Amino acid sequence: MQRLAIVGAQWGDEGKGKVVNYFSKDFEWIVRFSGGANAGHTIYVDGKKYVNHLLPSIQPRNASRGFLGAGMVIDVEQLINEFETLEADFPGISCRFYIDPEAFAVLPWHKEEDVLLETMRKEPIGTTGRGIGPSYTDKVSREGLKLYTLFDENLLRERLESIYHMKQNIYNNRLTVSPEDMFKYLQKLRGELERLKVNFTSAVDMSRVFRSTSVLFEGAQGVLLDLDFGTYPFVTSGACMAHGVSSVGFSTFELDSVYGVLKAYTTRVGAGPFPTEDFTETGEKIREIGKEYGATTGRPRRVGWLDLPALRYARIRSGLTGFVITKGDVLNGLEEVKVCVAYDVDGVVKEVPSTSYDFFRAKPIYETVKGWPTTDHINFLKYMTFIERETGVEIDYISYGPKTEEMKTRNDLIINI
Structure with a gap:
């Protein structure tokens, strides 16, 4: 049975929700295997926009089911709000979701802590204030609350x-x-x-089910925001x-493919x-055309050119076997497109960062390629x-708009050209 993982290949916000x-x-x-409500996965169904912060991006109109794994930290109130939003248009859909009771709860205390800690830092790290960091901290320090605790009042x-x-x-005594x-x-x-x-079922009980059918694993954020290998502490x-x-009981060796978006x-x-x-004004233009504002916070995203050293780093760290490229249409009409092909790190040219520390010292080395009028143009194929x-990774799929169906394969692109 097919098992595919989809992760962000950059700093998140690549369009994973639509791709999934x-x-x-x-x-x-x-299956969502990690993360919390500090990032949104945007999907469109029948032309209507839905932003899921916790729920896996299932197809409401088919029989697919969702599982929230133990690697997640779950804001239960936010989760219920997402259920209610879907229930309004797809009555009864909540029973198609399963939650591992080993997952951790994000409490209102964690959100208070998040704000307090950010004000205490000499250099704020840009937290969303959703309580994610403090909940993971409690998990590691053994002060957290697993969801199964909700069913044992004592x-x-x-x-x-x-x-x-x-x-x-x-x-x-500052908690309220x-x-x-x-x-x-x-x-x-x-x-x-x-x-x-909603169903509560552990990954242990689901082990045989998952291994006898097809499973799509949905990651959160992007490789460069990973706790272990991202640009720590940011x-x-x-x-x-x-x-x-x-966290769902699988090994990466059991995966058939890992797509980086x-x-x-x-x-x-x-x-x-x-x-x-x-x-420059070009960066601002890309932000406006691409609607680069956070789905969770509304904050404007910082915008830059494609970073190949970062992609090579992501490929190695996460074992990427294929790419899905999004938002090529946002660059339509630019005469030239810059691409970072290497870093100058303290005078040493590096095509792949050795550690996440290299990102802090990197000066980009650019090449310039010809732009394209549309993503069906030969120049976009050349860019890919x-x-x-x-x-060293093939781009198998191209997303050219926000709607779920606005996807095509590389072969589709070649035929259109």
Whole structure:
């Protein structure tokens, strides 16, 4: 049975949600294996826009089902809001989703902490304020709350009292929600999930099911925001690479393919190194045409040229076997397009960063290629071929618009030319 992982090949916001939604028609299970509500996956169904922050990007009109894995940190209130949005147009769809009770909960306390910590930092890291970092911190420090705790009232009260005691000592009694109010809040959310008939099932129980059918693994953010190998500390707090499928009980060796999604240019949200950032009117024009504003926060994204050293780094780190390129149409009409082909790192030319530290010291070395009037033009095909030659990874699919069906294969492009 086919198993495909789709991850972001840059700093996130590459259009993974639409890409996953396109491929999901061929898979029975769509699995989110990491991340939280700090990034949005935008999909279109019958011309209507949906932004999922937590839910896997399943096809509402077919029989595909979604699974939220233990590597996620889940804001249950946000999750319910997403269910309700889909239920309004697709009644009963919530019962097609399964949640691993081993996943961790993002609490209102975590959101308070997120804001407090950002104000305490000498150099803010650009957090979204959604509580993701503090929830992952609690997970690692063994102070977190797993979702199965919601179904054991005595254990839930005990854990909330313990967590609250510690946090109030750390933050000098600045948290505003009492343990009892938190208990009532979580019990209400549990009741909402039960009303919606959402399933709670572990990856252990699903192991045979997943291995007897087709599974599409949906990553969060992008490789360069991965906690271990991204531009630390300007990263997210979870796994953004294909190895994150281990949280659902899979090995990367069990994957048939790993697709990296990349834009024809590069964007980044928040602080941190960005070697190819463009501060000219061209960068501003690309931002406006590409509607480069965060799906979660609305923040304007930083815009730059395509970064091949970063893509080579992503290929190695996440074992990418194919690319899906998006937003080539945003660059339509430019006479010339710049591409970063290497870095100057302290006087040494590098085609691939050795460590994430190289991104902080990198000075881009550019080449210029001819632009294209449309993505059906020979110059866009040449641009793709240039990327393939430089990275060693073929571009199998091209996205040319926001709608799910606005996808074509490389062969489609060649025929149109």
